[in-house]
Amino acid sequence: MTNENIILKINEFLTDEFEVEAGSITPEANLKKTLDLDSLDYIDLVVVVESNFGFKVKPEDFTHIVSFQDFYDYVIRRVDAKELA
Amino acid sequence: MFPASCMNRVVITGLGIYSCLGKNLAEVKDSLYAGKSGIVFDPDRKEFGYRSALTGMVDRPNLKGLLDRRARVMLPEQGEYAYMATLEALANAKMDQDYIDSKEVGIIYGNDSSAEAVISGIDLMREKKDNTLVGSGSVFQTMNSTVTMNLATIFKLKGINFTVSAACASGSHAIGLGYHFIKSGLQECIICGGAQEINKFSMGNFDALSAFSVREAEPTKASRPFDRDRDGLIPSGGAATVILESLESALKRGAPILGEVLGYGFSSNGAHISNPTVDGPVRALTMALKDAGIAADQVAYINAHATSTPAGDASEAKAIDQVFGQSRPFVSSTKSMTGHECWMAGASEIVYSMLMMQHGFIAPNINFENPDEDSAKLNIAKTTINKEFEIFLSNSFGFGGTNSSLIVKKWT
Numbered sequence: 001m002t003n004e005n006i007i008l009k010i011n012e013f014l015t016d017e018f019e020v021e022a023g024s025i026t027p028e029a030n031l032k033k034t035l036d037l038d039s040l041d042y043i044d045l046v047v048v049v050e051s052n053f054g055f056k057v058k059p060e061d062f063t064h065i066v067s068f069q070d071f072y073d074y075v076i077r078r079v080d081a082k083e084l085a
Numbered sequence: 086m087f088p089a090s091c092m093n094r095v096v097i098t099g100l101g102i103y104s105c106l107g108k109n110l111a112e113v114k115d116s117l118y119a120g121k122s123g124i125v126f127d128p129d130r131k132e133f134g135y136r137s138a139l140t141g142m143v144d145r146p147n148l149k150g151l152l153d154r155r156a157r158v159m160l161p162e163q164g165e166y167a168y169m170a171t172l173e174a175l176a177n178a179k180m181d182q183d184y185i186d187s188k189e190v191g192i193i194y195g196n197d198s199s200a201e202a203v204i205s206g207i208d209l210m211r212e213k214k215d216n217t218l219v220g221s222g223s224v225f226q227t228m229n230s231t232v233t234m235n236l237a238t239i240f241k242l243k244g245i246n247f248t249v250s251a252a253c254a255s256g257s258h259a260i261g262l263g264y265h266f267i268k269s270g271l272q273e274c275i276i277c278g279g280a281q282e283i284n285k286f287s288m289g290n291f292d293a294l295s296a297f298s299v300r301e302a303e304p305t306k307a308s309r310p311f312d313r314d315r316d317g318l319i320p321s322g323g324a325a326t327v328i329l330e331s332l333e334s335a336l337k338r339g340a341p342i343l344g345e346v347l348g349y350g351f352s353s354n355g356a357h358i359s360n361p362t363v364d365g366p367v368r369a370l371t372m373a374l375k376d377a378g379i380a381a382d383q384v385a386y387i388n389a390h391a392t393s394t395p396a397g398d399a400s401e402a403k404a405i406d407q408v409f410g411q412s413r414p415f416v417s418s419t420k421s422m423t424g425h426e427c428w429m430a431g432a433s434e435i436v437y438s439m440l441m442m443q444h445g446f447i448a449p450n451i452n453f454e455n456p457d458e459d460s461a462k463l464n465i466a467k468t469t470i471n472k473e474f475e476i477f478l479s480n481s482f483g484f485g486g487t488n489s490s491l492i493v494k495k496w497t
Contacts, residue, residue, distance in 0.1 A: 019154050040221035044158065047220045056215060 006079060007072050009052060017048050027069035034068070049075065055082055095267045096496065098340040099178025099328030101170035101278075102436045105141035105321055105423055109173055114440045117448040118469055122305035122422050124319050133285045137297035139307050140283060141321025141424035152239065158222035159235050161202040163280035163429075166324035167194060167232045168239065171276060174326035175240075178340055180274075182240070191244025191272050193263045194232045195255025195279035197428040200287040202226035232280045232324075244272050250428075252483025253390075255279055256325065257431025261349035261489055263329045273334040279432035281322035288320040294359070296394060308425075309452035310391035310418035311398050311460035318392040321424030325433035342496040344439055347476070348377025354486025361397050361482065366390075366404035369488035373478065374408070377492040382412035384492065385474035386447055388438045390482045391418035392425045401480065402459035413464040415472070417450035431481035431489060438477045442495050445473045 001009075015022045018035040025034060037045065046057045055078050065071050102109065105123025106116035116123070123141045130138035146169050148157050160168065175181075180190075206223040210216050225231060230248040237246045245266055249259040256279020263277040291297070298317040300307035309315045335342050350373030354365035374381060387405060391398040398418075405416060419437045420426070426433050441448055447470040456465070475495045482488050 017154075038155075040155070043217060043221040047218055050213075050218055056217070 001079060003076050006076055010072060010075060013048050013052055017044065025068055027067065027072070029068055031065060031068055031071050053079055092268050093270055094332040095264045095329055095346045096332050096335050096342045097327055097344040097346065097439065097493065098330045098335050098342060099174040099180065099326070100343065100436050100439055101172065101174030101177060101326040102323070102433060103143065103146070103166045103169040104323035104325070104426065104433055105143045108143070108169070110177070110440065113437070114444055116422065117419065117437055117440060118444070118446055120422065120449040120451045120469060122308070122451065123321065124304045124308055124424050126301055126304050127285070130285050133289065135285070135289065135292050136295060137292060137299045137301060137317070139298060139301060139304055139319045141319065141426065142283065143323050156235070156239050158220070159225040161199050161226040161231055161282065162284055163196060163199070163282040163322065163324060164226070164232050164235045166322070167236060167278060167280040167326070170278060170324040170326040171236055171240070174276070174328050178328040180328065180340070184338065185240055185242065188273060189244035190242050191266065191275040192233050192237050192242050192246050193249060193259045193275055193277050194236070195249045195251065195257070195259040195428050195432060196229055196232045197250040197252055197255050198282065198287055199227050199229065199231050201282060201284040202231070204286045236276070242276070245275060251487045252485060253425065253427050254431055254481040254483035254487045254489040255428040256433065257479065257481035257489035257491055258351065258487070260327055260329065260346070260432060260435060260491055261351060264346045264349050267329055267331050274328065274330045276326060277329050277432065278324060278326035279429035280324040281427045281429035283322035291320065298393060306452055308393045308421050310389065310393045310421050310450060311402065311456065311463070311465055312453050313455040313457045315393045315395060315398065318394050318420070319424035321426045322429060323426060323433065324429055325436045327432055327435055343443065344493045344496050346491065347379065347494050348373040348492040350374070350376060350490040352488045354488070356486055359484055361400035362486065363400050363403045363407065365486055365488045366401060366480065366482060367407050369490040370404060370408045370478070373490035373492050379476065379492070381409050384409065384412070384414050384476050384478045386438065386441070386477040387414055387416045388434045388477060388479040389416050389418040390480040392420050397482070399457070399459045401482070402463055406459070406462040410462065415447050415466050415470065416463045417448055417466040419448055421451040421453070422448070431479070434479045434481070435491060435493065438479055439493065442474060442477060446471050447474070
């Protein structure tokens with residue numbers, strides 16, 4: 001899967017799951033604020049990533065993810081690692 | 086006990102209903118008057134292994150646009166029904182969010198299962214072998230208190246907040262307890278009700294008892310409480326909400342007063358877990374009359390618990406005859422149309438009876454074609470009866486021998 005496709009897929013499921021306007025998701029935007037995430041929503045974010053990419057985000061990994069770009073980079077890294085494994 | 090001089094009068098100021106007879110009060114009133122059945126044959130249940138695939142059926146509401154994602158993720162099926170019924174009841178009571186925010190409005194709702202949420206959650210945990218992947222909503226959907234925890238959050242309620250689990254008398258006891266909290270002055274207003282899931286996971290083990298009618302070729306004829314040829318009940322579901330309020334509070338805010346809860350009687354059979362008795366219901370009926378301070382002949386209509394099982398209907402008929410044999414009020418079981426709405430039934434049957442009382446009719450006990458020796462002693466409404474009446478009683482009984490009788494008077 002190309003990085004562009006991964007990002008498209010992420011944006012698609014985030015807008016669907018968290019019911020935000022597609023236009024509000026930009027690489028620089030703050031993930032937590034844009035998606036209005038509380039502690040329970042992070043659990044659903046873990047679920048939706050697992051169902052789309054087949055790996056589980058460790059809760060502690062979120063501490064390094066601030067922007068959508070951080071999130072894209074993290075998912076791309078995990079997908080690449082999975083494909084190499 | 087509180088001295089009588091300190092007791093509040095408890096009135097009903099709002100009603101809401103979401104059932105197989107209709108998704109609002111107007112639709113349900115028309116169905117009741119027409120004697121319309123809400124029972125269907127569900128092929129999916131047959132495939133699942135049900136002995137009887139008959140059920141009451143109602144569509145799940147689309148809550149997108151009404152509730153945000155967070156609220157929707159937390160709600161199981163019966164919680165969705167309860168939300169719809171409560172929205173209608175609050176509007177009916179002319180109670181808006183500003184009023185709720187300014188008072189300690191409570192909630193006591195009947196619910197005694199959340200099977201689909203439990204089963205789908207456990208299936209997912211087994212498959213994934215990682216509990217996180219069940220998501221954030223599961224724990225809130227699976228608990229018996231799911232309806233009250235969700236509605237208290239959605240409507241930002243600040244008063245009493247708990248669920249009553251009392252099998253098929255849950256909804257009735259919820260109203261009875263709400264009545265006592267207000268009567269004693271501990272609360273001014275409580276959202277009461279009952280909710281029941283319909284999904285195929287919720288009733289399989291009840292079906293295992295061979296308690297359901299197998300008259301699958303004639304779904305609308307299958308629920309026939311008190312009829313000689315009845316062969317079992319039919320599960321059903323939805324939700325019903327009844328807004329209880331102290332008379333003082335209702336008058337102060339200019340609320341529409343629809344009726345007054347006069348009495349609540351309860352008892353436990355102290356016998357078998359599923360076999361009914363006559364003595365238990367008789368004690369609940371007698372206690373309700375005493376609490377209401379009325380004589381048996383003042384009750385014009387009894388909404389019977391009768392579910393269409395041979396043993397249950399016979400016991401209730403004997404109990405009603407024992408207490409009301411002299412006056413012989415009209416009796417009907419609306420379960421002939423709705424099926425058995427289980428945890429919801431005690432609340433929905435208050436709503437059904439209130440609609441009858443408001444609109445001057447007694448809904449029929451459909452499919453009552455031939456009495457047996459017990460039901461022959463009752464004055465059962467075979468067809469719709471146009472009649473103004475002022476006082477009704479509603480019975481609800483449940484597994485474990487729990488009994489509840491409520492008496493309500495029209496507000497004039």
